[in-house]
Amino acid sequence: MLKRKYGNRSDWKRVLKSDYQQNxxxxxxxxxxxxxxxxxxxxxxxxxxNGVNEVCIVNDGYSWLQHFPIGRNYSVTTMFDAQDxxxxxxxxxxxxxxxxxxxxxxxxxxxxxxxxxxxxxxLLDEEELDEALSEGVINKSMYDxxxxxxxxxxxxxxxxxxxxxxxxxxHKEIIRNVE
Numbered sequence: 117m118l119k120r121k122y123g124n125r126s127d128w129k130r131v132l133k134s135d136y137q138q139n140x141x142x143x144x145x146x147x148x149x150x151x152x153x154x155x156x157x158x159x160x161x162x163x164x165x166n167g168v169n170e171v172c173i174v175n176d177g178y179s180w181l182q183h184f185p186i187g188r189n190y191s192v193t194t195m196f197d198a199q200d201x202x203x204x205x206x207x208x209x210x211x212x213x214x215x216x217x218x219x220x221x222x223x224x225x226x227x228x229x230x231x232x233x234x235x236x237x238x239l240l241d242e243e244e245l246d247e248a249l250s251e252g253v254i255n256k257s258m259y260d261x262x263x264x265x266x267x268x269x270x271x272x273x274x275x276x277x278x279x280x281x282x283x284x285x286x287h288k289e290i291i292r293n294v295e
Contacts, residue, residue, distance in 0.1 A: 123151035149220035194284035
């Protein structure tokens with residue numbers, strides 16, 4: 117069974133205090149849900165190793181902006197530090213995006229792409245995808261979909277045509293101004 121991730125991250129024990137906003141947004145560049153999790157207080161910071169980089173992605177004052185584009189097989193989380201600077205973009209390749217009880221979700225299809233403000237791109241969790249296929253958690257068409265989508269997204273990033281990276285800051289302002 118695929119892991120379902122919700123935009124409000126309500127099951128996240130590390131985050132002690134936060135506020136959450138979401139909005140359905142549609143324009144020429146994007147159609148889907150945008151969520152914003154403002155992290156006020158954490159039990160402890162979260163530092164992850166993405167490729168060769170160790171990066172703090174969760175701490176007091178950080179925020180996560182997540183895009184759930186309708187009809188796409190990816191979700192993009194833009195992680196901001198306490199000074200509102202982008203730490204990284206984390207792109208989950210997913211099988212499906214939907215909404216339940218008015219909260220957007222995505223079914224994670226294992227492969228992840230991290231993009232740093234320097235332009236460095238890191239592909240993660242290939243072994244988890246292989247394991248999911250060998251254990252029958254996913255089928256061959258889901259496996260192929262994950263790889264096809266990851267390659268397509270990486271190609272668009274390298275060409276400077278993956279718009280959600282460029283829209284993160286303006287979309288954060290849009291959602292902040294929604295009452």
